[in-house]
Amino acid sequence: MTSIEVHDLHKVFQTKRKAAGLGASVRALFKPEYREVEAVRQLSFQMESGELLGFIGPNGAGKSTTIKMLTGILHPTGGDAKVLGYVPWKERQKLAFHIGTVFGQRPQLWYHLPAIDTFTLFGKIYELDDRETKKRIDFLTEAFEIRDLLETPVRKLSLGQRMRCEVAASLLHRPKLILLDEPSIGLDVVAKQHIRDAIRRMNQEEGVGVLLTSHDAGDLEALCKRVIIINHGQIVYEDKVSNLKRKHLTSKLVEVRYAQEVPANFHLDGVEVLKVGRYGVKLRFDTAHTSVDKVMAHLSSVGDLVDITISDPPLEEVIAKIYREAPTRMSRRE
Amino acid sequence: MKKYLAIITMQLINNIAYPGDFLGRSISIGIFLFIFAGLWGTTFRIAGTDSINGLTFANMMWYLMMAETIELGRPRTNRIISEQVKNGEVAYILNKPYNFLMYHFSFGVGDSLLRVAMNIGVGLLAAWLLAGPPPSLLGWGMALVTLIGAWILHFCMMALIGLAAFLVEETNSFELIYQKFVFVLGGMLLPLDMFPEWLQGIARALPFPYMMYTPARLFVKPDVELFWQMLGVQWLWVIALVFLLAIAYRGSERVLTVNGG
Structure with missing residues (x-):
């Protein structure tokens, strides 16, 4: 049901509009201007x-x-x-x-x-x-x-x-x-x-x-x-x-810590490296384009893994992305 | 009906929540009467007479006591509606299963009851000390009966001004203008008996005297014939203003803008 x-x-809604200052305030008294807000x-x-x-x-x-x-x-x-x-x-x-x-x-x-x-x-x-x-x-x-x-x-x-x-x-x-x-x-x-x-x-x-x-x-x-x-x-x-x-939480954030030092030129195709530290890296990739297997295989080939964290981006980010991608027609008519 | 009685009770309880503030406000009628006693005492002394247009000093003081009781106890519906429109609370008032105007009527009754009772109490004490014993029981009876119509008329006017808040939000200026009409043509500052004939005529053609002068005048000079006549006209005004208020409410509902996200 x-x-x-x-x-x-x-x-x-009809809202009054008025420029700043005394002159504008006086003018608005005699000739108020309205704008329509949808x-x-x-x-x-x-x-x-x-x-x-x-x-x-x-x-x-x-x-x-x-x-x-x-x-x-x-x-x-x-x-x-x-x-x-x-x-x-x-x-x-x-x-x-x-x-x-x-x-x-x-x-x-x-x-x-x-x-x-x-x-x-x-x-x-x-x-x-x-x-x-x-x-x-x-x-x-x-x-x-x-x-x-x-x-x-x-x-x-x-x-x-x-x-x-x-x-x-x-x-x-x-x-x-x-x-x-x-x-x-x-x-x-x-x-x-x-x-x-x-x-x-x-x-x-x-x-x-x-x-x-x-x-x-x-x-x-x-x-x-x-x-x-x-x-x-x-x-x-x-x-x-x-x-x-x-559909929208396809990107993953990965943080890895190694037992040995990480090579400064750490790189992997299809993966965005956000940060390379002495013993760790932080990266982001899209599961639609890069397989999890491939990333994991590469990460373990670099050295001995001590710790790994895989997380989704916050939902706020996803929603903000949807806002940005949505058509943004002007919402006001003069 | 039960829900409206509950609203009256709730507002009564609400008023008692701050007894200190409430008592403090009640004292103001005593201060006003003390000032008026000085003014009218001097006026009568300078005029060298016991009565002006049929009213003695004692009549004047008891008249003012009743008029001040009404003024200080009248509903403040316009301010409440205006505040609720500005802060968006009106959304809660409108989406409950009661009539919006009846809600404010009941709220106003709950708000006024205790104030009127306290003002009568303090006013009685002050006027007695300043001008001698109070008017007869008949005067009290006539005043209390016409007080009901006077209060409803005040409510209608305040609610009409309050509804303007649906359009313009701030209604204080309208209230000030209205108050001045009640001060002068309603007989608050001076009883109508003191006015020249032509001004009395104008005043009597308007609703204002029935909000203030009627109960106060019948209080100090009870007159059975005048009572029925004034009561009749007063209730004609009540019917007319209630009707006007109902129409205004229907119109204003459509134009309401609720502030805030």
Whole structure:
């Protein structure tokens, strides 16, 4: 079953433009100039129920604007979308009962009060009965390991602790789909891991679909099965995460340490030598053009191997390469 | 309805989170009344009279106590909407299963309830010390009933100004203009009874007196006939402004721009 269907979704913002200085400010008062910014351009995609879909792109790519249209907060300039069968901007309140949202660092928890107060309020807002709310809070506090944090005013929580409470709050009403807009922004490694584990668990146990925007490739690797990469408001890549790795993670980094000194003129056809040290070398090669066998055979012929490390380049690099290779039409119309 | 009651309760709890700050702010009505007592005491002494246009010094002080209670306790919806649009929090307010305006109405009620109660408490004490015993129970009753309509009118105006934030983000200047209208034509600075006839006529044709003058005037000089008449016009304005607000909201929803990535 499909939970999100998007066809040719389009959003153009009008923003005021003004040159620097007092004169320009005065001129802008009498003759304001506007420019149109196309935040999202003819976007089309689908998401299945219970899917973990990553929506990746650099800052200003149009990820958040898309999420805001899918939750019904923003009206699109053109195109259609259905989320769980609802047209979001026409049936926002009905849709709200079935989706949960987290918008990066913006708090939805009441800042000066303990999170438990917001949880209880949300129970009322989503029309759950008190017993159900309590049961749900018990479950979420265990899943997100937030039992000790619930009665502390939100302002006193660390960012990581707060984000766990934020995501838990967005799941209080058992949504079928959650839209997470940069949930791991600003978090340290441990906090990110906590959030990812809890989200994965909710997906597995409750079948909640997750649409996650992030510019952290780690979120994508840890959580998502499928990825859509967006840049300048357009989809530039759409595939399974495993395919992304298979097709684009073809280059390997190799670091070798020898028992003897390495010849200064170390060289191998089809291999890029990044560094030659006294006892070690660092190199990169593409498995599509140079066989692993050939490289290994040459490396062991040079001397006695003491240590060897073979690694993939970080996913960030791969994604950055996809951005660069994607068509970069001008995103602004004067 | 339960969800709106929950929002009112939540905001009440929120207000109690900082009791020191809350108590501090409540003292300001006492300071205002002390200053007004000096001003009006001098005015009455120089005029050499016990009453100006039918109002005694005590009437004036209790009138100002009620007017200040309304001014200091009125909702600040425009500032809240404007802030939420600027920092992007409006996204969370809009994607919950409640009516956006009813959310702000409930938030405003929760915000005002305690402030009004505290201002009445501190104001009562200050005005009693400065001008003698308070008006009759009938005055209290009429003031409290018309206070409800006055509050709703304030809310409608503040929310209308707040919705302008969907377009222009910053709405402080609109609030300042509105405030000046309430100061003068609403009868906050001076009761309408002190105005020349023609200005009274203009004021009475506008909603402002029903936000401020009506409860304050009925408080100090309760009059059954005047009460029903003012209450009727006040609620006509309530209906008109609620209607206008609903239309404005429908229009503004489409033009919202949420800040931030």
